[in-house]
Amino acid sequence: MAQVLEFKLPDLGEGLTEAEIVRWLVEVGDVVAIDQPVVEVETAKAMVEVPCPYGGVVTARFGEEGTELPVGAPLLTVAVGAPEGASGSAASPSTSSSPSSSGKGSGSGAESSGGSGNVLVGYGTGAPAARRRRIRPDRLDRAVAEAPVSGAPVVEAPVAEVLVAEAPVSDGPVPVVSPLVRRLARQHDIDLRRLAGSGPDGLILRADVDRAIRTAEETAAATARAAQAPARSRAKPSTPSAPVAAAPNGVAAAAGAERIPLRGxxxxxxxxxxxxxxxxxxxxxxxxxxxxxxxxxxxxxxxxxxxxxxxxxxxxxxxxxxxxxxxxxxxxxxxxxxxxxxxxxxxxxxxxxxxxxxxxxxxxxxxxxxxxxxxxxxxxxxxxxxxxxxxxxxxxxxxxxxxxxxxxxxxxxxxxxxxxxxxxxxxxxxxxxxxxxxxxxxxxxxxxxxxxxxxxxxxxxxxxxxxxxxxxxxxxxxxxxxxxxxxx
Structure with a gap:
């Protein structure tokens, strides 16, 4: 029976904490070899082709092109080993493992699965190899959909959008694991304690923060328009000017202004x-x-x-x-x-x-x-x-x-x-x-x-x-x- 292994975005070195997906080099269903480049990402320093340490069939991709993922977020899953009686093997024999190896082992994922361990060839990454999981075929879709990837969509199992409800303020730890999500919330003055996460176990994802930002912008814009309405009704007719909406960070922006993220x-x-x-x-x-x-x-x-x-x-x-x-x-x-x-x-x-x-x-x-x-x-x-x-x-x-x-x-x-x-x-x-x-x-x-x-x-x-x-x-x-x- 094939094993589904999860390959996460590795540490790219130089203190980098996130990367943007520029171009996928493989599709779902493609057969990949060990150390084959599977995605091209852009970091704050360079464009990098990321090789996968596993050989097998790509079962899922996490994130569309243009999505920014933190280090440690899932990139894709690979089915390693072929079912018994299959006409061709999706991976080399060394990548298959005995049933006993699916338990809790002390070895690294790359070693136990036959992966190379060279998560990023030529960059000297010291991150541990991706953790492997045994997933029954009838639960594959569910496992892929529930993977925490900071709101990044999955190709073959997109997660339906969930409206973010305001949660009661708690003094306990905030359910956020992504430093990118924390930084985004901090930049836009979003109180994470007031958000109800849409991820597993209430995990707050990037999509939750993005929705909160849009809601705050719409509320600020509506408030500004309401405040300007009485003044406009009393003012004499004048040359029309572009309406100005107040952004959450205090920066005024004309209606229709283009916002370009400062990233990469x-x-x-x-x-x-x-x-x-x-x-x-x-x-x-x-x-x-x-x-x-x-x-x-x-x-x-x-x-x-x-x-x-x-x-x-x-x-x-x-x-x-x-x-x-x-x-x-x-x-x-x-x-x-x-x-x-x-x-x-x-x-x-x-x-x-x-x-x-x-x-x-x-x-x-x-x-x-x-x-x-x-x-x-x-x-x-x-x-x-x-x-x-x-x-x-x-x-x-x-x-x-x-x-x-x-x-x-x-x-x-x-x-x-x-x-x-x-x-x-x-x-x-x-x-x-x-x-x-x-x-x-x-x-x-x-x-x-x-x-x-x-x-x-x-x-x-x-x-x-x-x-x-x-x-x-x-x-x-x-x-x-x-x-x-x-x-x-």
Whole structure:
């Protein structure tokens, strides 16, 4: 007899607590192999394909595309092992187990069922393998429907919507297991003690909180309209304006306004930028530099032919190499601040982040050990990571651990900006567009290729003199690349 095993959303690492289902890779009824990717999810850091540690037939999927699930919520169930006399086995023989193994065992689910245990291959997850359950075929639908998945619908057994009734306030524990549900309620000032959950044993699901939010919004809107009605009846006719409804969090919104959830990469960026502005006392200095010589050197590099000629070198790669040389001279900026210990931590190596705009939002891939690379090597790594960013295949490890960030916003056709530091780093160099401008060169007015460089730095790690010295060295290398050659 086949066993139905439940595969839950694993811990994806890097402190992530939830993920959004982007695309299902399997359908109910499909046969899956051990470690076959079954769903593509988006976390706050990257797009990840999640492999299933079991081999068998998919009996249920939990959550539609676009649903956000907390870590530990069921993703799907798999029938492992084939009924006796079946023409084909849905799983390898190693995945079947004896009847005695269906009892309470001490081994992990992956071990006892023949699963690989590699819940997320390549991410080093340490979460225990999914717990297995033996479910009789006549109770499969019921078991699937009752699984607590934070309100996410099940494909073949959708749960009917249950109106949330207001429950009496209790001093006991609130029946909520999902941190996502708690956070959602907290953000919208919903008192969970007043909700009657629609899940098993009164468990409060995300759908319950969503309904409570909609009810609160409708009530607030009706109250606002009722309050405005007498005033409108007494007022003189005027140019009609869009009605305004008060949202539960106090933010006014015009009727028909679109609300876009801050989640996934966009939400992570918003949280990090807010934290940077809140915690870091930043300052910005900038300088205009004549990049004519740098552009000429780059053209000469890329025009070289013969066996020694390598791949094309980008301007960003040259600027990245300049940054690593500048950080070697001014290590104060390759640091972070331990606020609890009240210590400045200077870091031994340079892991250079660079801002990359993608369809999923702004991401910052990291070039590891950039201080050990030349311009050609840095350029090749930037190209590789940029391609992964565009296809959404960057891993969390490739988006974390940076010590300094280079932001080339000149690609958007702007001259300057005041970058926000990528927390917990101590500085970011911004580069504007390189364009012809009138410039005094060798005592005469000439048209030169000019770029604006901006440095935002954490004033706790250094003073303006150090930041100015760093920026001036970068500008000198841009204007006279020979300055950099002396340090190579």
């Amino acid at each position: 990469v966009r939400g992570a960026v918003a949280d990090k930028l807010s934290r940077s502005r809140t915690e870091i006392p930043d300052a910005t200095c900038w300088v205009d530099a004549d990049a004519t010589e740098l552009m000429a050197v780059r053209a000469a590099m890329n025009a070289a032919t013969g066996p020694s000629a390598g791949p094309k070198v980008s301007v960003l790669a040259l600027l990245a190499r300049v940054c690593t040389a500048a950080l070697a001279r001014f290590p104060e900026l390759n640091a972070t601040v331990d606020t609890e210990a009240r210590e400045i931590v200077r870091l031994p190596g340079v892991h250079l982040g660079f801002a990359a705009q993608t369809e999923r939002g702004l991401v910052v891939p990291v070039v590891r050990d950039a201080h050990t690379r030349n311009a050609e090597s840095i350029g090749a790594e930037i190209a590789r990571l940029t391609e992964l960013a565009r296809t959404g295949k960057l891993s969390p490890a490739q988006l974390t651990g940076g010590t300094f960030t280079l932001n080339n916003y000149g690609v958007f056709g702007v001259d300057g900006s005041t970058p926000i530091i990528n927390h917990p780093e101590a500085a970011m160099l911004g580069v504007g567009r390189i364009m012809p401008k009138p410039w005094v060169h060798q005592g005469e007015l000439a048209v030169r290729q000019v770029v604006q460089l901006s440095l935002t730095f954490d004033h706790r790690v250094c003073d303006g003199g150090t930041a100015g010295g760093f920026l001036r060295y970068v500008a000198d290398c841009v204007e006279q690349p020979a300055v950099l050659l002396r340090t190579l």
